[in-house]
Amino acid sequence: MTLFMLNLMLALGWAVVTGGYSLGNLIFGFVIGYFALWVSRPLYGSSAYFGRLVAGIRLATFFLYDLVMSSIQVVWDVVTPSHKSRPGIIAVKLDAKTDLEIMLTANLISLTPGTLSLELSDDKSILYVHAMFIDDPDDIRRQVKEGMERRVLEVLR
């Protein structure tokens, strides 16, 4: 986290030196600062920061792709006259422990294809998910755990 702060300071420094405080310039400064920190890794030993940022970007792209796919799927089911869905409610055991991890996982699950988080058990260990197309419940469980949850944990841990 200190590396992230350092990176922000570098971005601010870049803005001060170039005299432009626009959003574009700050982002450009951040990118340059990130690159500078990456090059100077041998000075302070490796850190989880770089992997985490890459994981964050991967999560964002994966999520956007999923959102588009889920919309297409929903649109298809809406505009075709017959409902082919086999809906049901599935319990998924969570590895995510903290509130932030669970919140992010549940939110992202709601926006990905065919699943909607519905309820969390009292001990925060089981998430109940409504799924639209169930062929095999274990398949959905695996999809939720290895698709979204694993990626969220990669970013936050």
Added chain:
Amino acid sequence: MIVDIITAILMVIGSALVCIAGLGLLRMPDLIIRMHASTKAGTLGAGLVLAAVGIHFVDVAVASRAVAAILFLLLTAPVAAHMIGRAAYRTDLKLWERNIMDELRESETLRRREAEVQAQNARDAGSTSSSSAP
């Protein structure tokens, strides 16, 4: 010119998605499946229209506001859906007859939650609590 074309395409696709989400809201069989339609297609549609605004004005101030609005929608839509779904499930939700499984109905969680809310209601009602539990 190219900016205009991109804006027009994003705007029309987004509006079409919101429109289809509305159709889904109207003709899907049960509440939660309707929420699938309105949450996913509706959010992506509104997001695309907002992205069209951000691109159209070729201005960082407008674009960053559009991005903020999109992020806000992405954050709140699933929370709202979760709240409504949970409230509906605990009260009077009728699942579609072709529903194939329901692991929440069999769970302990639901019972405990219901008891909690009921007890809370009784406490709020104060002295009349004895009449609410016949």
Added chain:
Amino acid sequence: MSLVEAFGGGLIGWASMFSLLLLLIGLAFGLIRLTIGPTLADRVVALDFITVLAVSFIAVLAVATGEPAILDVAIALALVGFLGTVAFARYAERRSLQAKAPLHSKDVQDKLQENKDDR
């Protein structure tokens, strides 16, 4: 099509016009669900959807009129709409639990009994 001319004509004018038409149809669907929706929760979902739709409506208008300041209205509406939905959901949950017999009435009565004993 005088409205297209009012939006400045050309590609953007036509696209705005077409988008507004699509959104209007979506609004009609939402309003029908709001009217017939058998339970309160259905109506809350419909209202939530109509808020998202209004946000898109305002965004299209911002493009059509060339006035980016309208976008602030969309952001404010999204904020208020979210709060409204959450409040509605909580209200729906408690109101219908008060109104009807609970699903697991025995457990609930046990709990109520415990509660009374505590006091």
